[in-house]
Structures are given as C-alpha cells and as structure tokens.
Amino acid sequence: ETGVTQTPRHLVMGMTNKKSLKCEQHLGHNAMYWYKQSAKKPLELMFVYSLEERVENNSVPSRFSPECPNSSHLFLHLHTLQPEDSALYLCASSYRQTNEKLFFGSGTQLSVL
Amino acid sequence: GNSVTQMEGPVTLSEEAFLTINCTYTATGYPSLFWYVQYPGEGLQLLLKATKADDKGSNKGFEATYRKETTSFHLEKGSVQVSDSAVYFCALRGYGGSQGNLIFGKGTKLSVKP
Numbered sequence: 001e002t003g004v005t006q007t008p009r010h011l012v013m014g015m016t017n018k019k020s021l022k023c024e025q026h027l028g029h030n031a032m033y034w035y036k037q038s039a040k041k042p043l044e045l046m047f048v049y050s051l052e053e054r055v056e057n058n059s060v061p062s063r064f065s066p067e068c069p070n071s072s073h074l075f076l077h078l079h080t081l082q083p084e085d086s087a088l089y090l091c092a093s094s095y096r097q098t099n100e101k102l103f104f105g106s107g108t109q110l111s112v113l
Numbered sequence: 114g115n116s117v118t119q120m121e122g123p124v125t126l127s128e129e130a131f132l133t134i135n136c137t138y139t140a141t142g143y144p145s146l147f148w149y150v151q152y153p154g155e156g157l158q159l160l161l162k163a164t165k166a167d168d169k170g171s172n173k174g175f176e177a178t179y180r181k182e183t184t185s186f187h188l189e190k191g192s193v194q195v196s197d198s199a200v201y202f203c204a205l206r207g208y209g210g211s212q213g214n215l216i217f218g219k220g221t222k223l224s225v226k227p
Contacts, residue, residue: 004156035217042117043157043202043217056214090156100145100206102215104156 003027006091006105014113015081021108023074023091031097032074034066037088037107049074050097081112115140119203119218126193126225134188134221136177136203144205146170146179146186147215151200160188160201193225 004025013019023032034046048056049068063085065077074091088109092102120135138144145164149157161170163179163186170177175190188201203218 006156040219042219045214045216048214092156097214100147100162100215101159102149102157104151104158106154106156 004105012111018079021076025093029093031094033092035090117218123222129192132190136186147204149202
C-alpha cells in the first residue's frame, strides 16, 4: 500500500463513451502525475501537476483531459478514445515536482472497444 | 533528449540464481539514476537510487552502481527468491524544467521459479 488510490481498477469503454479516472492521495504531497503504461513501451509521462497547476503536458491528445481540483485529488477525463489508448494508466505523487521518490497507485486497466 | 534502454525480458530464473538486468542511459550532464519495481497488481515502488558517478544504490539484496564511463546502471542480486518476481524499471532524472521529470525504460519482467 503506497498511499495512492486509483479507481476504478478496470474500465471497459466504447469509443463514444465519456469516463473519468480518479486518483487520491493523503500523503501531503503537492505534485501529482499521470503515466501511461503500454506493453513493450517505456512508461510515458502524460501530465504533471505541481501545487494544483499543470506544469507539463507531453503532447497528449485532447481526448485526455486532466483535472486537479486540490492537492489530494487528480482526475483524467476520457472522451472519444481510440483502441490504441488501451493501457494501464498510473497515477503518482511526490512531495514536490523535483522529488525523486514517486509513490504510484495500482493503476486503472483501460480497454477501449 | 534523455532516454533509458534496458534489456528485453522476460527473464526467467530458478530460485537462488544470480540476477543481472542491464540498463544504459543517454543524458546530458549528470543525471540521477533509479530502479523501480512493480509487483503483480501493484504500482511502481522505488527500489534503489544513485545520484552521482560510482555511487552504489542498494536495497533488499539488490545493488546497482552508477557507471558514468559506460553510461550504465545494471541491477544485480546474488540470490533471487520467488518473491522477487516482478517488473523492474530503470529510470533517470535530469535537471531543470522538463528534464527534471523521471524518464523510465520499458521495464524487464522477472519470473523466479521455485
């Protein structure tokens, strides 16, 4: 148990659906991250929030929309996804953006049909 | 830009065998280097780190030495256990702006048989 909780654990959605992934941490961290984990690819950093402001957006398609309402919660809103977006989406947090130790959640396994 | 290359898996070993997972990196300056581990059904956890050349990180019987001359950070363990079965990720962190974010490799899956 790392202290970072992601829901749901599994999600199956059609290409026309809209869904949201949720991440929650009560570790007192002020930086939060979304990573995409696909088979046989490096972990891809998608978004970084520091003190609730987005500080990094690594050329992620607009069909992925992050939201950080406070330092404990992070969302990833999904709409009109493609089958190639199927992957494990991992949330992580750290004390500050430059901190080297990230605490990861267990991820949401997303399947887009 | 910065990048990490690790050996392709999966790696299958018998219990008590010696483990090496190779990792090399490309980066400007002097990055910090890390190994993270992902046990089945869980998120990644920091296993060990080294922040400068010739540093050795160690934890839970695992070791890795920061070799600047070969730009490598190979993970080793003298005697693996079934409980070490997991996916291992090599990572680096540069300095300044987006270089300060962690860059991960593809991961190497290790399976240890009894």
